[in-house]
Amino acid sequence: MGRSPQHVIGFDLGGTKMLATIYDPDGKAIGSSKRKTRGDQSADGIFADICQTLFKAIAEANLTPEDLAGIGVGAPGPLDMAKGILLATPNLNLRRFPLKDRLGKEFKCPVVVENDVNAGTYGEFVAGAAKGFKHVLGAFPGTGIGGGLVLDGKLYRGATGAAGEIGHMILQADGPLCGCGQRGCLEALASRTAIAKEAIGLAANGTSPTIMVQSGTDLRRVTSKALKKAVEAKEAPVIALINRSATYLGMGIANAVNLLNPEVVVVGGGLVEKFGRDYLKTVETALRRFAMPGLVADVKLVAAKLGDDAVARGAAALLLVALAAESTT
Numbered sequence: 339m340g341r342s343p344q345h346v347i348g349f350d351l352g353g354t355k356m357l358a359t360i361y362d363p364d365g366k367a368i369g370s371s372k373r374k375t376r377g378d379q380s381a382d383g384i385f386a387d388i389c390q391t392l393f394k395a396i397a398e399a400n401l402t403p404e405d406l407a408g409i410g411v412g413a414p415g416p417l418d419m420a421k422g423i424l425l426a427t428p429n430l431n432l433r434r435f436p437l438k439d440r441l442g443k444e445f446k447c448p449v450v451v452e453n454d455v456n457a458g459t460y461g462e463f464v465a466g467a468a469k470g471f472k473h474v475l476g477a478f479p480g481t482g483i484g485g486g487l488v489l490d491g492k493l494y495r496g497a498t499g500a501a502g503e504i505g506h507m508i509l510q511a512d513g514p515l516c517g518c519g520q521r522g523c524l525e526a527l528a529s530r531t532a533i534a535k536e537a538i539g540l541a542a543n544g545t546s547p548t549i550m551v552q553s554g555t556d557l558r559r560v561t562s563k564a565l566k567k568a569v570e571a572k573e574a575p576v577i578a579l580i581n582r583s584a585t586y587l588g589m590g591i592a593n594a595v596n597l598l599n600p601e602v603v604v605v606g607g608g609l610v611e612k613f614g615r616d617y618l619k620t621v622e623t624a625l626r627r628f629a630m631p632g633l634v635a636d637v638k639l640v641a642a643k644l645g646d647d648a649v650a651r652g653a654a655a656l657l658l659v660a661l662a663a664e665s666t667t
């Protein structure tokens with residue numbers, strides 16, 4: 339007792355897993371805890387799991403809740419950031435859930451709740467692939483395509499906290515239908531879901547025997563792993579499909595580069611982790627082909643470095659930013 343609380347927790351509330359990591363005053367991770375998110379539970383059940391995961395991480399670091407300066411949470415949107423309310427979390431029974439208030443009461447410390455892609459981008463900015471840069475664009479192709487912005491060394495949220503929706507940049511006026519209701523969004527052209535939809539067509543018409551064996555024509559079973567197997571089997575139509583999606587991603591990033599003039603673009607998420615350098619090379623070729631030469635010449639395109647730790651790391655760092663802002667007002 340009597341110690342001033344200096345440790346912070348970053349918490350990543352994902353649709354499939356949750357992760358809590360404790361950072362010491364030097365930013366070193368000193369304890370963490372992870373568990374599967376059970377999406378079929380009630381809101382109170384999910385909240386109990388969140389608290390358990392946090393308590394376990396605290397114990398793992400040999401600390402008590404009194405040692406915490408606060409909790410930073412990264413959660414999938416849409417959110418009411420100011421109030422820390424989860425409005426409608428995809429795959430979870432959380433509707434208008436006041437996470438900031440509930441955690442604040444339980445742990446008796448300040449809490450910030452941030453969009454998970456913003457937190458992930460910020461994590462790469464403070465401790466990952468974009469460390470040392472001031473102007474960063476993050477793009478994360480996976481089930482959807484998320485984007486985040488750090489401009490002038492600060493996370494850029496826009497007027498309502500929704501800035502950075504690179505996935506819904508429209509690249510093809512009459513393109514495939516997107517989950518948002520529009521046609522031809524980057525997400526509808528280049529996400530894993532978009533690739534999977536077309537891969538099913540290849541399985542059905544006999545041009546991808548590997549996808550047929552791995553996944554049949556079940557969209558949910560067309561995983562990155564199944565796609566990778568088809569690429570390894572040198573199935574030209576699948577390779578072309580993935581190259582085309584990477585090209586669209588590069589085109590979307592080129593538009594964002596023209597608009598925002600970043601120094602570095604960090605690309606992370608499932609597709610990059612699975613397809614690695616070849617995928618990134620195709621993205622980069624398209625970026626350099628479609629962006630204005632003067633703007634893109636010095637832009638670096640890099641793979642995200644922190645993987646599953648990015649969101650927790652960024653959420654913890656954003657908590658520290660919020661605490662510092664409070665202490666100066």
Ligand SMILES: [Zn+2]
Nearest residue numbers: 506516518523
């Ligand atoms: Zn869209």
